[in-house]
Amino acid sequence: MPEEKKISMAVIRRLPRYFRYLHDLLKLDIKRISSRELSERMCITASQIRQDLNCFGGFGQQGYGYNVESLYNEISRILGVDKRFTCIIVGAGNMGTALANYENFKKRGFDIVAIFDVDPAKIGGKINGIDIYSMDTLEDFVKQHKVDIAMLTVPNRTITEVAEKVTSVGIKGIWNFSPHELRLGEDVVVENVHLSDSLMVLGYRLRSKGY
Amino acid sequence: MPEEKKISMAVIRRLPRYFRYLHDLLKLDIKRISSRELSERMCITASQIRQDLNCFGGFGQQGYGYNVESLYNEISRILGVDKRFTCIIVGAGNMGTALANYENFKKRGFDIVAIFDVDPAKIGGKINGIDIYSMDTLEDFVKQHKVDIAMLTVPNRTITEVAEKVTSVGIKGIWNFSPHELRLGEDVVVENVHLSDSLMVLGYRLRSKGY
DNA sequence: ACAAGCATGTTATAATATTAACATATCGCT
C-alpha cells in the first residue's frame, strides 16, 4: 500500500526519530505538543516538522497543536510498527550474535525466526533461543516460512553471493551490514549499515576540527 | 587541520565509499580510471564524482582520467586513514563485544585500547584480548592515555549519563549506538549509528512497495 | 458568546545538492 504521495527519502529517514520522541512524550504523560515545542526538543525547525507531518495528512489542530497520543498512533501506522516482519539472520558471527540478542527488534515488529551459517561448529546451536541452521537449508526454510527480511552479517568476501542467494529465493528486504553496496533487482529493498564508513566519517570530522 | 574549504556533509559521507572502491580497483591492479567508468561501478553520476573530488583539488588529468593509486592515496590522506585514533568501548554487551572483535577497525587506524562496564562479572575479563575495566576507573584511564573516541554501546537509559561522563573527561569523539540523540558541547563530534531507525526505514520501504 | 492569541497547514523564498554543459588540456595514434 503505497502512501499517498511520493514521500522523499529525507522525510522517511526522519520518521523513526519522530516516533521515538513521541514515544518518550507519551511516557512522560504529555498530552499535547506544538511544533515549536517539539522542534526545541528535537533540535530541528518547527517548519520542518509541520512540513514533514503534512506529507501524511493534517494531524494537528490550529491553536492547539498536536495530540501526542494520536500523533504517535499515526506515525506508528505510517511506519508500520503494528505490522510484523519475519526476519532471518545470515552469518552467526559477532554482529549476527549481537542482533540475535537484541530484544528491541521484536517490540518494533521484527521477529527473528532463524539464523544461518556455514560453520559446522555453529550449526545446530542456538543464540538467544534462535536455532542456527546450515546455509544449505536456507532455500527450503524460506519456502516453508514466508521471510520478509534477511539481515546479512556475513564476511565481506561472501556478501555478494549471499545477497544473490537470499533474493533468489524471494526475500525482498535486505539489511546489509557489509561495507559493499549490493546490486540487486529493482524489487529488492536494501538498507545499508556501513559501520566502517560511519567510523571513518567520525575520524574525518575529528581531524577536521583539529583533534 | 581544517581542509581547505567548507566541505558539505553530503560529500564527506561519500568519501569512505570512494575509498572503498579505489581500494578494490587497486587490488584488481587497475591503473587508471575515468569518472565515467567509476560512475558506472559506483552507480552515481560522473558529474558528482568530479564535483566531489574537486572539493579537495584536481587529482585527475584531462584526456586520461585519474591514476588509481595516487587518487587512492589522496582520499586516504583526506580521510586520515594514515592517522591513528585511540578508542575505548563503553558497554561490554552484545554490540560492544561485536565491535571489540572487529579486526578491520585497527586496519583503518582505530585502536581499541580498553573496554569499560559496570557489571562486576565482566570487569577484569577480556574481549579479543582487550581488558574490561570498571566504569569507576574511566577518568583515571583517560588521564593517563589520550583517548580520541568513545564507542558507546551502553543500555539506552544510561546513554545520556555516560555521554556526559566521557565528554567531561575530555573525549571529543563519540560513536553513539543508542537510539537517542546526544546534546553535547559544540566541540564534541558525535556520529550516530541508529540501528533501529535503519530497520524501521527498511520496514517502511518494504511496506510502501506492497510487501 | 466573543475577542485575543496561538499554532496549524500551506505557500513562498532561500539554501543545498545534483546533474548537465562546455571550454580546455592531455593522450594516443598515425
Add this chain to the structure above:
DNA sequence: AGCGATATGTTAATATTATAACATGCTTGT
C-alpha cells in the same frame, strides 16, 4: 608532429530540501 578523441575542472541549470512567512481557524478565558 599534429589531429581527433577523450576526460577533466568548472560554470550553469535543475532539482531537491529546508526555512520563513502568513492567512485561516481553533482555543481559551472572561
